[in-house]
Amino acid sequence: MQLDVRIPMGLLFLLLGSILVVYGLISDPVIYTQHSLGQNVNLVWGSIFVVFGAAMLLLSRRKKE
Amino acid sequence: MGAFQPLLMKSLLPLSILATADGSGSHDVLLKLAGVDYLILGIYFAFVIAIGWVLRKYLKTSKDFFESGRSLPAWVCALGFIGANLGAQEVIGMAASGAKYGIMTSHFYWIGAIPAMVFVAVFMMPFYYGSKARSVPEYLKLRFDEKTRSFNALTFAFMTIMSSGISMYALALLLNSILGWNFHLCIILSGVIVLLYIFMGGLTSAIYNEVLQFFLIVLGFLPLVLLGMKDVGGWHGLVEKLDVLAQRTGFQAGTYTQSWAHAGSASSNPMGVEWFGLAMGLGFVLSFGYWCTDFLVMQRAMAAKDMGAARRTPLLAAVPKMFFPFLVIFPGLIAMALTVGGHGFQLPPKDGSYDYNMVVPLMLGHYLPSGMLGIGLTALMASFMSGMAGNVTAFNTVFTYDLYQGHIKKDGTDAHYLAVGRWTTVFGILASMGAAYFAAAFNNIMDVLQLVFAFVNAPLFATFLLGMFWRRTSGHGAFWGLISGTVAAAVHQGLTIPVGAAVGLTQGGWVTIVHTYPSIMAQNFWTAIFAWTICMLATIVISLATAPNKTDDQLRGLVYSLTEKIREHDTPWYLRPATLGVVVLAGAVVLNIIFW
Numbered sequence: 001m002q003l004d005v006r007i008p009m010g011l012l013f014l015l016l017g018s019i020l021v022v023y024g025l026i027s028d029p030v031i032y033t034q035h036s037l038g039q040n041v042n043l044v045w046g047s048i049f050v051v052f053g054a055a056m057l058l059l060s061r062r063k064k065e
Numbered sequence: 066m067g068a069f070q071p072l073l074m075k076s077l078l079p080l081s082i083l084a085t086a087d088g089s090g091s092h093d094v095l096l097k098l099a100g101v102d103y104l105i106l107g108i109y110f111a112f113v114i115a116i117g118w119v120l121r122k123y124l125k126t127s128k129d130f131f132e133s134g135r136s137l138p139a140w141v142c143a144l145g146f147i148g149a150n151l152g153a154q155e156v157i158g159m160a161a162s163g164a165k166y167g168i169m170t171s172h173f174y175w176i177g178a179i180p181a182m183v184f185v186a187v188f189m190m191p192f193y194y195g196s197k198a199r200s201v202p203e204y205l206k207l208r209f210d211e212k213t214r215s216f217n218a219l220t221f222a223f224m225t226i227m228s229s230g231i232s233m234y235a236l237a238l239l240l241n242s243i244l245g246w247n248f249h250l251c252i253i254l255s256g257v258i259v260l261l262y263i264f265m266g267g268l269t270s271a272i273y274n275e276v277l278q279f280f281l282i283v284l285g286f287l288p289l290v291l292l293g294m295k296d297v298g299g300w301h302g303l304v305e306k307l308d309v310l311a312q313r314t315g316f317q318a319g320t321y322t323q324s325w326a327h328a329g330s331a332s333s334n335p336m337g338v339e340w341f342g343l344a345m346g347l348g349f350v351l352s353f354g355y356w357c358t359d360f361l362v363m364q365r366a367m368a369a370k371d372m373g374a375a376r377r378t379p380l381l382a383a384v385p386k387m388f389f390p391f392l393v394i395f396p397g398l399i400a401m402a403l404t405v406g407g408h409g410f411q412l413p414p415k416d417g418s419y420d421y422n423m424v425v426p427l428m429l430g431h432y433l434p435s436g437m438l439g440i441g442l443t444a445l446m447a448s449f450m451s452g453m454a455g456n457v458t459a460f461n462t463v464f465t466y467d468l469y470q471g472h473i474k475k476d477g478t479d480a481h482y483l484a485v486g487r488w489t490t491v492f493g494i495l496a497s498m499g500a501a502y503f504a505a506a507f508n509n510i511m512d513v514l515q516l517v518f519a520f521v522n523a524p525l526f527a528t529f530l531l532g533m534f535w536r537r538t539s540g541h542g543a544f545w546g547l548i549s550g551t552v553a554a555a556v557h558q559g560l561t562i563p564v565g566a567a568v569g570l571t572q573g574g575w576v577t578i579v580h581t582y583p584s585i586m587a588q589n590f591w592t593a594i595f596a597w598t599i600c601m602l603a604t605i606v607i608s609l610a611t612a613p614n615k616t617d618d619q620l621r622g623l624v625y626s627l628t629e630k631i632r633e634h635d636t637p638w639y640l641r642p643a644t645l646g647v648v649v650l651a652g653a654v655v656l657n658i659i660f661w
Binding site: 002003005008009011012013015016019020023024027031034035037039041042045046048049052 | 119120141269273276277284296433440
């Protein structure tokens, strides 16, 4: 069996999600009132990315055992 | 001009529609990117190439390169299947037609894709996968003869390069107009990235990246839709605002938010089509012609690890496909609702109406702050690249197996064909770049070429249907039937014209005008219906008039009546294609009823 696609996918989303979360925490809140109806989409969606990425990595590990 | 008929046939938009900017690059930058957005884009590009790099060591034979070694699980193939189809012309085009035609655009999914995807899985996959053909043209060679295969392979190869070039051109044009990026740099950069990962990892690399792209597009566009829906006041707010639009454009309330209720006659909906043309032209001929015969998508299913997985591929793919209207059409609906509702968002005007192609880029800029904007843009670029990579992998396979091995060197070693495949990829990318510049320079010629290939595609499903289910179909019948169907499509187009259009090669009426259609879409649907019918009849008549060119023994595994039924005792009932097919179809029916 070759590379499990869930590994790069998990890594990518984990990485992008973390960047979004960090950016969501440090960015000026005014960009959210300007764009996303006052919601910190970076923080919220970044967390979803992190959960999704982690789930993919977990699934790929469980399969191997 | 509302012609997006080739969209379904080859996932293409007429260039005259795509050309939102003139390419000369007016540098009013619409989206401003922050450092974090560039970081996200950069990480994505690095990942894409890294996948190819890691996969290169698993790649040993030409079968690995062209067919992923027939080793992938169904869900991976399914997401590749849908990802390869989810090119940016689809993302941008469907949002654009959502804005222009409303929810009726969902017909391209709920009747224009799902039934055909179920059909190919349940009835046709056993022959594609089971015949051990390595490509769709090769199936035609096994089933019919060399000339039918070569005709299909040549037109297909040409078409994939063209599509890939147009994809590149559209990407470069878009990035140039919304970000002010250099047009040439965009072409070279996108070409080089796609080349790198396919050259190293072959089809597996393309499919893995399509899976990645699928999730990026879904997760990148979903916040846009959620925020937009909240902004317009939910579904009821959307309906209310689009009813105002309907009133302004002279249609009944609900025209933009109901999919069938206004399809009784062509004059009562903005698409200008009636239900029969819609159901037969789009739902049957065009949809089955694309989803059941196009090697670009079929290659993904044929990479599956076994027959069960191959048959489940289109079925699993149909599940997300069913819900795509919410992802790709709703941004268009929302953009129109915002535009009429005075929410501080306006689609730019163009030619007395709106510049619908700007829906996606403008919505991205409107709702997504830096950070998520990087994700949205990455998703957009991902969709361009997946469309391109899909075409290039299909091209290198058809070129190597059907044209090179079929005609130039029949008895090479496996390593030889692997090398040919790799260099064909390089050639394919270079040719795509050439096609991109050709499209930029000769917009109209490219539109005509697309139309010509649409004519070739229209009758194709009749040939496959007869080939698979009527063993008497002969090679001569198939070949001349296809030619007749193609000619019929051209003649029909030459004899008819959409109302208000100018006589010409792309719009029709260039022979003489015997019928006027209410819209270009109606004309396209009927062109397809004619082409299919003529191909069907001609193939039957010519087959009966000529001797069968294959024995029953040669046709085993290729024709329904001569192939052993697949045993499914080992498969649990809920994983059997028939069960999944019924579930998927029921889902599509429910969606049609909800949005009736």
